[in-house]
Amino acid sequence: MRFNEDLIKWTKHSSLIHWIQEMVKLCRPDQVHLCDGSQEEHESVCAQMVRSGTFIPLNEQKRPGSFWCHSDPNDVARVEDATFICSKRKEDAGPTNNWKDPEEMKKMLLGLFSGCMRGRTLYVIPFSMGPLGSPSSRIGVQVTDSPYVVASMYIMTRMGRSALKALGEENFVPCLHSVGVPLEPGQKDVSWPCSSTHKYIVHFPEERSIMSYGSGYGGNALLGKKCLALRIASVIGRDEGWLAEHMLILGLTSPQGEKKYFAAAFPSACGKTNLAMLKSELPGWKFECVGDDIAWMRFDQDGSLRAINPEAGFFGVAPGTSFKSNPNAMLAIAKNSIFTNVALTLDHDVWWEGMTDTPPAQLTSWLGKPWTPNDQTKAAHPNARFTAPAKQCPVMDPAWEDPKGVPISGLIFGGRRSSVTPLVCESFNWEHGVFLGASLSSEITAAAAGEIGKQRHDPFAMLPFCGYNMGDYFAHWLELGKKHPGPKLPKIFYVNWFRKGTDGKFLWPGFGENARVLKWIFERVKGQDNADVTPIGLIPKKDALDFSGLKLSQEALQELFDVKPEEWRKEVEDLRKYFSIFKDRLPSGITDQLSQLESRLK
């Protein structure tokens, strides 16, 4: 292969050159493609996937520059059971992560990767997480045999030559990825290659590298996202004194023109994208989007917590997205987007459950089969996703690519809880807020393979994404609050859009109506005296939440804010049991908060 000549023209970074040569030797592809990140390259990669049958182009009149594809039915979500944090010591991965000795894991993986790209092209993708040239950004280089990943990384990151330039002589995060399906001579490829036997999503936090094998889907395969920007970045953040979080970032402007920024952590498929680009049902309140999934935050010299969105696109849950629930997402995906595991209409547009009240009469389902509304199955997979450039969202914040980031006034945690936790509450202080984050639990959604609907603890919405011991992670949060006390330290809130009434229906209309809750949060951050003290935190005073024009029964309102001491005492017992898994890594700040909550409930 004559790629070596191209390689030295492409970069002068000697350890990068060396690493790529090693990966080529290991994976033995037929070809090597060094990505330049141009639009022409993107178009040619997409055109090649159309020819190979992976992509179906969508109707140019309805959705220009866009493609439909469906995955293998065994490759539809993140695989948490197959996700590993391979720190040298098991205790450093902690009780919430899968762990294996890094040397053993590497040995096993090198076996799998050996010759795994035979018959395929190895693509090299340099990418920047964060705006190009921001001191907060990080550069990764992904080697992959999946053109779907190349096309997706073009949308989700700043990739190609510009990222190489930003890298300069610095260190990069090596990200090795293969779908794990070598092709023998003459063997015909399938439209979504993935390994049916081996899937491994592996992180080496000490050497800050990633190896992912066997899956081509989302967070398993687009290694800049969960692997680098959360698992590896959380480790870097711990060491350097900043935070990598599973959070949206939004700007909120009041009718008086005052603006504040908030970041919010909800578990996967629990409402980040929807809140990040919310169309307010409250007149005069304007929401603008900085990011919908990941926030990197650090305190500046003035003591403000500043956040950047490391991503350049959205990989959002399609089902439930409509012009009613999230018009700004619908506008963002009007063109230049990839749709995976949604349904395809007869005229080559897309559809999913919740997009319209009645489905089209005939569709191709996410399985690639004919589908009619009489079918008992869903036309789109519940974790079907769109991949769209952030800049196409009409409500992107003017500062969304500001290398300095935006100043955060409030942090919000939330999960799917059908009972117990109220619509909104505010923590008494930073330590109590960290405790609220640590206490987060939520129902499992289709974003990960597993038991959907089951309640589980998901501290800070980071259970699947924290690259080190979660007990140390709690301590890191507590520590940052101690180091940066004062009026600029963000206030911390907890919300629950998903509480259900005795009829089993959501009590709260959600979506655009969530603006009412954010308005109260905005006022609290400004210091308005409109909260009542309860044992679990501060909740809105009677009439402090703006319900104007909203039809909500007195009973529903009552239930949304009901704090039942007996339920909360059970919650305390459950949390005590849960926190005990962290043993000596659980900071005393968390135990103290739990005891204080217990005594307030007496």
Ligand code: GTP
């Ligand atoms: P990830 O991309 O997996 O991290 O998820 P996310 O947190 O961005 O979730 P997203 O906003 O895509 O929401 C996922 C699901 O929750 C969709 O089916 C939405 O329709 C639903 N949802 C979002 N906001 C609300 C809300 O306020 N109320 C209710 N009832 N459902 C909501």
Ligand code: SPV
């Ligand atoms: C999530 O699961 O939280 C996602 C989707 O945002 S994925 O990128 O597949 O992890």
Ligand code: MN
């Ligand atoms: Mn996510």
